[in-house]
Amino acid sequence: MTLPVYNRGLVYHKVSAEREWGITTTTPKQFKAQIDLLRHLGFDFTTIADRGTSDNPILITFDDGYSCIREFAAPILHEYDAPATIFAITDYVGKKNSWDYFPEAKQITHMAWTELRELSDLGWEIGSHGSTHKRMIHMSQKMIRKELRESKLELENQLGKEILTFCPPFNAWNSELVYEIEQAGYRSIAISYPLSGLPTWSGSFIPRLGVYLHDNSLMFKGKIITNPFSPLAVFQQQVINHLGDGKILENWLKPAK
Ligand SMILES: [Zn+2]
Incomplete structure (x- = not known):
């Protein structure tokens, strides 16, 4: 008998009942069914920080730290006594997601420090997603160090805990960035499949697959059991990461008001 293969990391962006442009939203109903499964x-x-204490861990992670996670996802996870990991963007804590500007989309708010602190106190891990949510692999070394170190320091000052995990915006990383992440004192890097070309470093890579609005229960199950490296799921995620870049490009190209 072949033993099933598990993907241990899932990444969500928004959990909300509101109809909003974007497939990175999961409804509370879908989310509850997934957690229940x-x-x-x-x-x-x-x-991520505590995964070594479990024989059969699953990591629920939320990129960007939107307030809808506190409002809709946290109460569901609380019912299951399930902690999760949030990647916050420190310059945008408590602010609208103007970095993700899209003309037809409603802008939404990132969690405030009080909300992040509340979840941290409940045993959730808060990691860094940088300070500005910019693609880091084209930045100068000085800017990379600023993003990595200032966001870590601010999270540590605000939450009173050591920040151990970094999640590169848009899953854009290379060996130079991994080196800088290590030098800044992080111990884990949350990334997305595929996993080719991973450099060696002293910490861990945490591979994850994204969960999206159109994922039915069969597709969701496929992300965790037997086919975590499914070309379709990986391709879907790569397209969505590139669309995210497209939004930023569009913002840059907009004439200044
Ligand atoms: Zn992000």
């Missing part, structure tokens, strides 16, 4: 499959919900 994971519990029935026997997974232990844990954070």
